[in-house]
Structure formats: structure tokens, C-alpha cells
Amino acid sequence: RTTNVITHAFAPGTLDTYGSGLLFYHCYCDARKIPEPQRAPASSDLIAACAASAAGNYAGGTVENYVAGRKYWKISWGGFPDVRAWHIIHGVPWVPNKAEFDAIIRGAIALQPPSASRKKRQPYTEEIIAAILAQLNPDVPLDAATGSCLKTGFYSRARVGEITVKTLQSFDPTVHVKPSDVRYE
Template identity: 45%
Template sequence: MFLPEIGYEYGYPASTICNYVFGVRAWHILHGVPWEMCPEEIESLLKAANRLAPPSSKRKKRQPFTVDYLTTLRCGLNLESDPLHIAVFTCLTTTFYTAGRLGEFTMKTLKGTNGFNPETHVKPSDVRVEKDEKGLESTVFFLPRTKVDQNGEEVSWSKQDGLTDPKAALQLHMATNKPPVDGPLFAYRVGKTQMKPLTKAKFIEVIHAAADEAGLDHLQGHGIRIGSTLEYLLRGVPFDVMKVKGRWASDAFQTYLRKHAQILAPYMQARSHQHEGFVRIVMPAVRG
């Protein structure tokens, strides 16, 4: 019965309380100690904790990056002569247009176990260009290891119109920084001889400084993936196609369908050939 009080009295968010509860449950299981808590009771207590938690304990919703945001942010970067800024902008556009995760294209640290590892981090040798039978071109990135697949996954983008074109950015990055073929893809030059891999912390630092320069709000890294999903959906990319492109394996993908009227509008008209596709995505499977 103390779970709601933890949130109310001490300001813990419901997610933290939930982690504590299931951590204790895991301890019981690992040590062969009976876990006598009723699942229904735990669920009710966690819901109560969520309701009683103060607003200050709840994380603000992540705002999405948009093409307009990227275009304006570009004005706060020196893409004429700063190798770091060029690497950051290229990483940003590649992450955005592949609907990737920022951590898949950056390093956690420069050294140690979280530093660059050619077996786990993307390299220039992991990039290739493919054309389909109609001659449509895509640039494909093989990610040697991801958070959901230890054997690696592939993501891709195609050339875009405007100042956020990832192809133009990648060409500039490769020409300016010349990252080693089997080194980190988004390495940047420091002086005439030294190369540094782009870390997530350095990426965020540069992006926030550029946002200040351009008069923009600070956005968080995960907002890139959210913004990419919204951008493609607003362009009319089918839900099932976007789910594959974004490698969404859970129902979290449906969050984007519920909260944005612009995305739903084509599917809510009196006569719409898109009804069937929408229903197929959002309706739960029939249970046998």
C-alpha cells in the first residue's frame, strides 16, 4: 500500500516506482523466494502512484525535430569550414531520414569499452548505394549491432529536396573529413592529422549551441526519430511501410497515429480508399 505514497510524498515518477517493484520481483525469482503479490493489486497500486505523482516528477513530452527545425538549425552551424559542424549536421540528417536512433550513429565515449569498435559501430565501409528496377536510388547503412538485433540491421535514406538533403551532407562530410574506411563513419578532423569519433554528448552539445545561435528551443536526441516518423507519415507514407522503416516492433508506434490530426485526416473522410489500410494497422488482432 506504500507505492502511491512514494510518488506523492517523495516525488518519484510512476516509471521509477514500476522499475523498483519489478526489480524486487526479479530478486525474489532469482533467489527462489516466493513472490506473493497479486498482479491485479500491483497494477492498481501503480495506477494510483501515477495519479498521485506530482507534475514535476513527470517527464515532459519529447518535441519532434521537423524539416523546418533542421533547416533553421543549419543557420547556426558553420558548414563552410568547421569539420565538427559538418559531421554533426550529416549525422543529424542521416539519423532523421533513416528514422534511426542517435546512438546507432554516435559513440558513447571516446575510449574504453564504449569507445569505437568496428564490430559494433557503423563505418564508411558499411555504406552502399542501391538502385531498384526503376532506377530509384537509396543509400543503405548497415548497423553492425543495434539495441534490438545483435546481428545488425539496415537503414536507408534517399536524396531529398532542400537544405536538409542527407546525400549532399554526406558528400560534404566525406570530402571534408575523409573518415577512414574501417573507422567511425562520423569521425571529424581536429587539426591536420587527428581524427575524433563523434560522441552523442558532443553531438548534443553542438546541436544545442546551434539552436541558441538560430533562436530555437533545445530538443532531445530521441526527438529526431519521433520527428522522422511524423514527417514520413505526413507525406503519406503508409503506416505499415513506416513501421518497417522505423523498425517499430511494439504498439508504441500507434502513439503517432492517435495524436496528430493531420496524419489521420485522409483516413477519416466519408469516402476514403485508405480506410482499410488504417483499420488493419490500428485494430487489435482477432483472438482465436
């Protein structure tokens, strides 16, 4: 029961990709013949070496995700989020060195291959928003919702993925905004 309850502490995205960080970590350990007892609890040195091995081979953001991105550190320090999650779920101590991982992340970003990063996209401007809104009919529910989403994202400076859902099936009424959540003040 404890393990089940703890798994609900992690964001769905963490659990969706739970296996990728663990797979990378275990492949690293297997290739170096790290004995199972040394893999968990994972030492700070082992996780740092594993993270450093990804630098130069992956996008800096990928390595950052493997080593729990900086935004995650504001909540509580991680390390590989999947490996950290495994430790927490199984009640195994977690002891990585935050300062060392911060330096590894900065280095990984500096070493990322040019092919690993996307070109920056042009930002939406008020002119682009106005042109799109001019094509929408506010009396059509889909157009009204599209216009509202566009304006909300623009004026709140949110990313589209932060205010939309990928599919209807991925809608979660406990997380996403519903019509009943709207209020007028």
C-alpha cells in the first residue's frame, strides 16, 4: 500500500517516462559491470558518472531531464528523475551531490551536439494573434475555444502544451480546466 500511495506523488509525465531513465542507468551499469548491490542505493559518484557519460551524446535538455531538470530542484533535489523515483518508491536512500549535478548539466548543455537542438521558433506577436482571431467566428464553439486558448496562452506567456491536452482521452478533470471552473468577477 505504501508503494502504491508514493507512486501517486509523482506527476503523470514522470511515471509515463519512468522506464527511460532507469534503462539508461542500467545499461550504463551493465556496460561497466557495476554489481547490483552498488546500483541501489546509488552513490553520488555513480550517478554523476552516468550523467556525465550522456554529455556530448544527447541534447543538453535530455541530459538535464535525466539529471532532474533545474525546475525540479526547486521542489526537491533529484538526480535521474526515474532513478530517484525508483529509490523513493522502494524506500532506498538517495544521496546525490546537487552542486556537482548542476555543473554536469551546465557542461552537458555546452557539449550538446548541434544536431540535438531545435531552431528557435518565431514568437507569436499581437499582429499574428489578430490575424488568426480575424479568421475565427466567436459564435462557433470550436472557434471561440480556439480563440480563448490562443489569447490565454499569449497573455499568460504560457506554452501551448501547458494549457491544452494532447487528446480527449488524456483530459483529467482533477488537473485540467473545466467549464464549471470558470467564474466571473
